[in-house]
Amino acid sequence: MRRVLVAALLSASLAGCMRKESAQPTPPEAGSTPSTPTATAPASNAPGAILFVSADTRGYLGPCGCSENMRGGIARAASQVLEARKGSLPVLYIDGGNSLFGEPGLKPDQVPQEERKAKALSDAMKLMGLSVRATGPLDDTQGAAFRQGLGLPELPPGAVKVLPAGARKVGVVAAQTPEQLVQTSARAREEGADFVLALLDTTLDAAQVAADQPGLKADVVVATRTATEFSGEQNKLVRAAVPVVALQSKGRSLLRVDLGYAPKPGPFSLQKGQGDTEREVAALEQRVALLDKEITLPGVDPKLKALKQGKRDELVARKQALLTAPAEPPGDTNGFTLRFIALESSLPSNPDAQALVTAYDADVGKMNLAWAKEHGQDCPKPKKGEAAFVGNAECRTCHEDAFPVYAKTKHPHGWETLEAQGKQFHLNCVSCHVTGYQQPGGVCRLDKVAGRDGVGCESCHGPGSLHVDAPSTDNIVASPGESVCITCHNPENSPHFDFATYLPRILGPGHGKPPAR
Numbered sequence: 001m002r003r004v005l006v007a008a009l010l011s012a013s014l015a016g017c018m019r020k021e022s023a024q025p026t027p028p029e030a031g032s033t034p035s036t037p038t039a040t041a042p043a044s045n046a047p048g049a050i051l052f053v054s055a056d057t058r059g060y061l062g063p064c065g066c067s068e069n070m071r072g073g074i075a076r077a078a079s080q081v082l083e084a085r086k087g088s089l090p091v092l093y094i095d096g097g098n099s100l101f102g103e104p105g106l107k108p109d110q111v112p113q114e115e116r117k118a119k120a121l122s123d124a125m126k127l128m129g130l131s132v133r134a135t136g137p138l139d140d141t142q143g144a145a146f147r148q149g150l151g152l153p154e155l156p157p158g159a160v161k162v163l164p165a166g167a168r169k170v171g172v173v174a175a176q177t178p179e180q181l182v183q184t185s186a187r188a189r190e191e192g193a194d195f196v197l198a199l200l201d202t203t204l205d206a207a208q209v210a211a212d213q214p215g216l217k218a219d220v221v222v223a224t225r226t227a228t229e230f231s232g233e234q235n236k237l238v239r240a241a242v243p244v245v246a247l248q249s250k251g252r253s254l255l256r257v258d259l260g261y262a263p264k265p266g267p268f269s270l271q272k273g274q275g276d277t278e279r280e281v282a283a284l285e286q287r288v289a290l291l292d293k294e295i296t297l298p299g300v301d302p303k304l305k306a307l308k309q310g311k312r313d314e315l316v317a318r319k320q321a322l323l324t325a326p327a328e329p330p331g332d333t334n335g336f337t338l339r340f341i342a343l344e345s346s347l348p349s350n351p352d353a354q355a356l357v358t359a360y361d362a363d364v365g366k367m368n369l370a371w372a373k374e375h376g377q378d379c380p381k382p383k384k385g386e387a388a389f390v391g392n393a394e395c396r397t398c399h400e401d402a403f404p405v406y407a408k409t410k411h412p413h414g415w416e417t418l419e420a421q422g423k424q425f426h427l428n429c430v431s432c433h434v435t436g437y438q439q440p441g442g443v444c445r446l447d448k449v450a451g452r453d454g455v456g457c458e459s460c461h462g463p464g465s466l467h468v469d470a471p472s473t474d475n476i477v478a479s480p481g482e483s484v485c486i487t488c489h490n491p492e493n494s495p496h497f498d499f500a501t502y503l504p505r506i507l508g509p510g511h512g513k514p515p516a517r
Contacts, residue, residue, distance in 0.1 A: 046166030050089050050431055051082050051197065051257035052341075053247070055096030055224040055508050056137060056232055059117055060250040061124075061357050063345075064429055065421055066493045067294050069312065071342055075349035075357055080254060081128045082323075082350055090166045096173075096199040096224035096247075098136035104126075106141060108375070111425055112367040115142060120360040122150040126354045132161045132201040134174035136225055143276065149225075157201065160188045160219050161331035166192040167261050168334075173218070174203045178210035185217035195219050195268050195272055196261060203227045204236055210244045213372055218242055220338065222255065233491050235340040243338060244410040250492065254341040258327035262334045273336040284319040288312055296496045298409065300303035300503035313346045320347065365425040370445055372425075376445035379438065387463035388441040388474070394468050395457040401510030406457070409506050415453035424449075432488035435459045460484055472492065479512070 054077065062073035085091045097136070100118040103110075122125070133156045139147050148154070155161050155174045162171045171193025173184035188196045198218040200207050207223035210216075223246045226232035232249025240348050268414040291312040295305055323339045331480055382388040397405055406412060418424040424433075425446050434449055435456040436442020439465065441450045458464050460480040467476040475486070482499040489497040506515050 014490070024397040029312055043232060043455075046089050046261075048089055048258065048260045049165035049170065050084050050087075050091045051165075051170065051255075051259070052077075052084070052448050053092070053096060053197070053222055053245075053255040053257065054094075054251065055098065055222060055247050055255075056226055056249040057095075057099035057101060057121065057251040058102040058249055059121070060102070060359060061117060061120055062251070062494055064423075066417070066429075066432070067144075067495060067497075069309075069345045070298050070495060071248070072250060072342055073343055073349060073357075074121060074251060075351075076343040076347050076351040077251065077254055078124060078128045078350035078353035079348045080256075080324075080343070085129065090128075090164070091167060092131045092163055092170060093125075094131055094172055094197065094199075095125060095133035096136075096222050097134040098138040098225050099133070100147065101141035102138065102250075103332065104141055109368070110369055110427055111142075113364045113500045115146070116364050116367065118142070118146075119150065120356050121151075121340075122152055123356050125152060126184065127350075127353055129354070131163055132172050134201065136343045140279060146226060149384060155199070158184060160184050160191060160193075161187060162191045164192050165195075166257065168259065168265065170194070170259075171196040171270060172309060173197070174201070175197045178213045180220070181221070182213050182215045186215065190216045194334070195267055196220065197257070199224050201225055204238070204244065206466045207244050207246070208238055208240070209243050211240060216242055219336065220245060220257065222247070224259055230491050235342070237338055237340075239270070247340070248342070252343055254343065256323065256339045256341050258337045258339070260327050261398045262332055266334055268334045268336050269327065274382045276410060277337075278340075281322055281339075284315050284322075288315050288319070288344075288486060291315070292496045293498065293501070298502060316344045316346045319346075333433050361422050361426075368425045368427060372446040372448075376447060378448070379436075379442050379444035380440050382463070386440065387467070388465040389439075389452070389458050389463045390465050390468055391435075391451060391458075392456045398471065399457075399510060402508075405506065405508035405511040411455035411459070411506075414455040415449070432493065436463065439463070 001406065002288070013446060024505075062075065063070035076307070079092065081330045082414050083095050100121060101114055107115055112117055130153060132153045134155050134157070135147065155172060157174050158180050160171060162169050167193050170183075171191065173181070173188050173196060175181040175184050175198060181198055185196050196218045198221045199223050200210060200221055202210070202225045203225055207221050208422045211221045221242055221244045223244060226246070227251050232246070235248045235253050236246045238244040245255055247255055278321055290496030291308050295312065295321045296298070323341055327335070327337050332366050410417070418426075418429055418433050423429045430443075430446065431437040432454065433453070435454065435458050443449055459475070462477045465477060485499055485502075486497070488494070489502075
């Protein structure tokens with residue numbers, strides 16, 4: 001009897017391993033389009049389902065890497081979705097749109113890079129098993145024909161898609177106006193949807209107004225567009241009769257919706273117990289944010305930095321465990337929870353999705369460099385009486401005592417950091433890592449960066465030829481203010497930057513401070 005029991009347990013264990021291995025997506029061949037993963041269909045009587053929602057990605061494959069502990073990345077998002085698919089519950093991945101491009105129009109030199117990036121994003125979405133996606137204005141930057149050529153399962157404005165999710169059906173609707181939102185949500189119910197997720201192509205404020213419309217049949221409304229490029233810096237949940245959600249933009253977070261099914265079909269309600277989890281997660285978020293500021297301070301002691309980074313990773317792991325824990329059984333009523341999965345730097349990346357990003361990085365550098373050599377034009381020369389760039393060597397002749405302080409900062413190594421990541425020919429990155437980008441006498445071609453590579457004195461103080469000829473505080477930016485710094489140290493590229501805290505770290509005798517006597 002004991003041998004039979006051991007054999008049965010061994011057989012079950014091996015079968016479980018085989019099922020786990022079979023759920024892994026097949027790595028795409030070089031140059032091919034990844035296929036949608038075909039996970040084993042969960043039983044139709046599954047006690048719930050998991051929905052993942054992305055939106056307002058704005059053409060971002062991942063963070064630039066200029067700062068530490070930056071959120072985001074399609075490879076981290078893929079890891080979350082594909083790991084959930086290994087479980088017993090149905091998983092649907094839905095995109096709200098405004099994801100393929102970051103601008104409504106492109107300059108000629110941007111076209112090769114941005115189209116290649118949109119292709120990489122679409123391939124990653126297919127790898128994640130995209131169920132359906134709405135479209136927004138930022139998806140049509142290169143026209144509807146380009147967007148449709150990517151082969152993604154699209155949901156046009158005013159359309160409805162009802163998807164099986166185990167014992168229930170999930171209706172996904174796309175709308176651009178409050179009236180369209182009401183009409184599509186009602187139609188989804190008529191077509192048999194038990195739970196309705198509405199993708200509304202507008203901002204959070206406008207979505208709140210739309211969610212108050214009489215006759216709305218949606219269970220949750222996702223606002224899929226931010227007002228400006230830097231307005232989507234936080235995840236937001238507005239609790240109302242119909243909850244309204246806005247995701248952190250640029251692919252930095254996912255919305256996770258956990259559905260719990262009662263024995264009988266019926267209306268869904270936001271689970272009351274979720275408030276305790278939200279408060280605990282918010283407290284952990286605050287502690288992580290404080291550590292981020294301490295870790296990224298210029299000149300922080302390496303040993304202390306390592307200790308703080310370890311503590312930060314521990315807090316992120318605790319937060320992630322809370323956010324991915326199975327929802328409580330709903331009891332006699334159907335329930336759902338809404339959780340934001342912040343794609344923190346310490347979370348794993350899916351290797352197949354990361355391979356798509358790596359291939360993009362390699363391709364786009366070659367494409368941009370080739371474009372610059374064939375079509376690039378030099379910056380115009382400064383007009384008569386206008387200051388020109390002279391380089392650090394000219395500055396050093398009078399300000400030698402400032403250079404030991406400057407050398408200890410990351411500024412002189414700005415170009416090296418790009419080369420280390422293979423992004424020295426990425427148009428999104430170059431402007432903050434060279435001196436005088438797109439300025440008269442500065443850098444306007446990727447193939448002519450020599451002598452302007454790195455963040456030089458003139459990046460902060462302005463072109464210095466007039467100052468060299470007649471030194472005066474009237475013909476140079478003597479004390480650059482915060483407005484100069486945040487052109488590069490903005491919320492996207494330097495999310496933990498604080499001017500008052502950082503400024504003293506780059507000052508010293510001869511550089512903002514009088515010499516020691």
